[in-house]
Amino acid sequence: MKLIKKNRLKDFLNTLMNYYDVFAPVLKHKKIRFQKISTPEEVILEYSNTHNKPTELFFPQCEVLFEVDLKENIPEQPPKPDKPVIVFGIRPCDARSLQILDKVFHWDGVDDPYYFARRNNAILIVMGCTEPRSTCFCTSVGSGPMDHNGADLFLTELPEAYAIEPVSEKGKAVFEQVNDLLEDATEGELKSLAELTRRAEQMIDSEVNLNGLSDKLRGMFDHPVWDEFHLSCIGCGTCTYLCPTCHCFDILDEKKGNYVRRIRFWDCCMYPYFTLQSSGHNPRPTQKQRVRQRVMHKFQYFVENFGEIACVGCGRCILNCPVNLDIRSILKRLMEVKG
Amino acid sequence: MSIEQNIREISRKLLSDGVVDLIIGYGQGTLPYATTPVFIRNADDVEQLIWNPCCTNNLALYVRRELEQANKKKDARPLKIGVVTKKCDAKAMVELIRENQLKRESIVVIAVPCSGMLDKAKLHKRAGDRELLRVEVSGSEVILAGRGFEIKVNRDEVLRDNCLVCKDPESLPIADEIVVEKDDYKKPYVEDDFSDVKEHEKLSPQERWAVFRAEFENCIRCYACRNACPMCYCSECFAECSQPRWLGGSVELKDVLFFQIVRVLHQAGRCVDCGACAAACPMDLDIRKYTRKLNYDALNIFRFETGVSPDDKPLLATFSIDDTQEFITEPE
Numbered sequence: 001m002k003l004i005k006k007n008r009l010k011d012f013l014n015t016l017m018n019y020y021d022v023f024a025p026v027l028k029h030k031k032i033r034f035q036k037i038s039t040p041e042e043v044i045l046e047y048s049n050t051h052n053k054p055t056e057l058f059f060p061q062c063e064v065l066f067e068v069d070l071k072e073n074i075p076e077q078p079p080k081p082d083k084p085v086i087v088f089g090i091r092p093c094d095a096r097s098l099q100i101l102d103k104v105f106h107w108d109g110v111d112d113p114y115y116f117a118r119r120n121n122a123i124l125i126v127m128g129c130t131e132p133r134s135t136c137f138c139t140s141v142g143s144g145p146m147d148h149n150g151a152d153l154f155l156t157e158l159p160e161a162y163a164i165e166p167v168s169e170k171g172k173a174v175f176e177q178v179n180d181l182l183e184d185a186t187e188g189e190l191k192s193l194a195e196l197t198r199r200a201e202q203m204i205d206s207e208v209n210l211n212g213l214s215d216k217l218r219g220m221f222d223h224p225v226w227d228e229f230h231l232s233c234i235g236c237g238t239c240t241y242l243c244p245t246c247h248c249f250d251i252l253d254e255k256k257g258n259y260v261r262r263i264r265f266w267d268c269c270m271y272p273y274f275t276l277q278s279s280g281h282n283p284r285p286t287q288k289q290r291v292r293q294r295v296m297h298k299f300q301y302f303v304e305n306f307g308e309i310a311c312v313g314c315g316r317c318i319l320n321c322p323v324n325l326d327i328r329s330i331l332k333r334l335m336e337v338k339g
Numbered sequence: 340m341s342i343e344q345n346i347r348e349i350s351r352k353l354l355s356d357g358v359v360d361l362i363i364g365y366g367q368g369t370l371p372y373a374t375t376p377v378f379i380r381n382a383d384d385v386e387q388l389i390w391n392p393c394c395t396n397n398l399a400l401y402v403r404r405e406l407e408q409a410n411k412k413k414d415a416r417p418l419k420i421g422v423v424t425k426k427c428d429a430k431a432m433v434e435l436i437r438e439n440q441l442k443r444e445s446i447v448v449i450a451v452p453c454s455g456m457l458d459k460a461k462l463h464k465r466a467g468d469r470e471l472l473r474v475e476v477s478g479s480e481v482i483l484a485g486r487g488f489e490i491k492v493n494r495d496e497v498l499r500d501n502c503l504v505c506k507d508p509e510s511l512p513i514a515d516e517i518v519v520e521k522d523d524y525k526k527p528y529v530e531d532d533f534s535d536v537k538e539h540e541k542l543s544p545q546e547r548w549a550v551f552r553a554e555f556e557n558c559i560r561c562y563a564c565r566n567a568c569p570m571c572y573c574s575e576c577f578a579e580c581s582q583p584r585w586l587g588g589s590v591e592l593k594d595v596l597f598f599q600i601v602r603v604l605h606q607a608g609r610c611v612d613c614g615a616c617a618a619a620c621p622m623d624l625d626i627r628k629y630t631r632k633l634n635y636d637a638l639n640i641f642r643f644e645t646g647v648s649p650d651d652k653p654l655l656a657t658f659s660i661d662d663t664q665e666f667i668t669e670p671e
């Protein structure tokens with residue numbers, strides 16, 4: 001096992017910055033979110049998780065799909081990134097959420113070129129969670145604070161160093177590039193790694209038993225239990241805009257003089273206009289139906305379409321819902337009622 | 340008896356006597372600094388009602404929505420709602436009554452003597468942004484605790500700014516049932532001299548733009564500020580209107596600024612400074628600054644204050660020949 005001493009982390013990041021555009025958690029206007037760094041000092045290392053979802057690096061809130069000058073009639077493609085990207089310090093749940101998005105953006109075997117241009121260009125250095133939050137329930141959705149799935153390199157914080165493990169081929173290449181900075185772990189450090197790994201799992205005290213939920217939900221579309229949740233919901237969309245697995249979008253053409261562009265931007269199932277059709281018909285006219293949709297999509301339809309739950313248990317929706325409508329409470333209630 | 344028990348008792352009576360069909364109040368949340376709005380139709384369920392300094396949401400929003408939905412159902416008996424009401428919720432209901440969005444006789448106001456709500460952002464800041472696992476209020480002290488720390492802070496210092504300037508929160512402009520129990524803590528009252536607004540006015544347009552921009556370039560356009568606001572009730576918001584389309588779809592500055600400017604301007608003479616928008620904003624943006632500017636203008640130019648009496652006309656529905664017209668400017 002190799003590790004990087006904490007006092008050499010700066011050199012580590014500087015080395016990476018020679019080869020890559022490095023994105024890491026930084027403090028931006030009171031909130032921690034992923035941004036491209038220009039010095040290692042910007043990086044915030046004390047964070048349970050970022051406020052905004054890191055999937056926004058791959059599927060940004062708004063992007064230009066193409067631009068056209070009507071006079072010249074020449075479509076202009078937006079510039080593609082040239083330097084490979086490293087995302088440093090992404091948490092296991094969020095790395096997993098990218099695997100979930102991969103499936104959506106590869107539906108029916110067709111790659112979404114915008115998403116995959118960024119995704120294939122990026123290497124994920126995942127930081128295990130030694131201090132999970134009370135709202136983290138990753139272990140309930142098939143993952144955990146030390147889940148290596150989706151990582152290229154995996155880091156675990158020890159008292160004086162970070163243990164570093166290459167997970168994928170891409171990760172091994174980075175591992176070689178920084179090899180000079182790495183040291184072998186001592187007996188004590190190995191022990192501490194094992195201990196911290198075990199402790200992290202135990203520290204997750206928020207658990208929801210989801211066994212059999214998706215099968216059960218299949219028959220529950222018209223269940224009276226759906227009358228219980230939506231009353232407090234104000235349909236604000238915070239839960240979906242911060243959720244790393246949410247991926248719904250809208251497309252719009254905007255025109256200014258001879259300049260036309262097509263943009264794609266996030267949309268949200270909690271808004272009434274999300275499903276409004278041009279005929280005037282709205283198949284989901286009430287908040288009850290919209291709340292049901294959010295839960296069903298993550299815990300039933302997605303399982304049916306892609307074989308896994310579209311929630312990674314990061315807790316962002318719980319922490320930020322202005323009316324404290326807690327997804328864990330909804331799930332517990334769905335598990336307990338008679339289907 | 341505590342305020343909470345008092346609220347439950349009143350609610351139980353209102354429901355069992357058939358005076359109201361529904362009680363809207365606050366219930367236990369799942370986070371230490373959160374409550375969640377609850378909707379109670381059965382007298383046996385009043386134990387769900389709680390009261391503490393985290394009852395931040397403005398319930399007037401739900402009252403209007405429930406009544407609107409009930410009124411859509413033809414031949415149904417008109418719905419009557421009992422509302423656990425702070426002063427700012429009452430002020431919002433006053434404005435809604437004046438704007439014909441609410442009938443006074445459809446609501447039973449359970450007037451609660453409020454001693455100010457805690458500011459979530461301030462709590463987190465005082466805890467050094469460590470995770471809060473316990474927030475305990477006793478008298479003028481608030482205990483903040485998490486993994487490996489427990490600190491005491493002065494309650495005055497973690498109240499929301501709009502609560503600090505809220506005058507006489509025990510006396511509500513409308514009230515039917517009065518909660519007589521009192522908190523053993525009295526919130527400080529700071530006379531609002533609008534000095535922050537006046538300071539802001541002194542800046543040059545370029546500087547004001549820079550302040551605005553620094554804040555709102557972080558907006559994720561989630562609309563939580565709009566949706567948490569009791570006064571934002573348009574059935575079609577300009578932000579989503581597609582015929583014509585007023586607003587682009589992006590989160591580029593042009594679009595978030597336009598959204599925010601129009602949202603704020605639509606509050607002129609209407610905002611009751613309840614702070615619900617600011618509390619709901621997931622990005623902790625300073626949105627209150629701008630509605631305050633409008634409140635200041637309404638007061639300063641027209642001597643108008645929101646939420647005072649349901650019998651007056653709304654500011655925008657009045658005209659007097661003496662109205663000052665200084666704010667009307669010619670394009671340069």
Ligand code: SF4
Nearest residue numbers: 233234236237239321
């Ligand atoms: S964040 Fe909460 S209130 Fe807002 S849409 Fe989601 S569940 Fe509803």
Ligand code: SF4
Nearest residue numbers: 243311312314315317
């Ligand atoms: S639903 Fe909530 S907990 Fe699950 S991934 Fe989305 S934000 Fe995280």
Ligand code: SF4
Nearest residue numbers: 093129132136138314
């Ligand atoms: S949800 Fe799990 S993996 Fe994600 S931050 Fe929390 S503990 Fe870590």
Ligand code: SF4
Nearest residue numbers: 558559561562564620
């Ligand atoms: S709540 Fe905050 S982030 Fe959301 S739209 Fe309003 S100002 Fe923007």
Ligand code: SF4
Nearest residue numbers: 568610611613614616
């Ligand atoms: S704009 Fe904000 S402070 Fe004013 S009434 Fe609406 S929610 Fe309350």
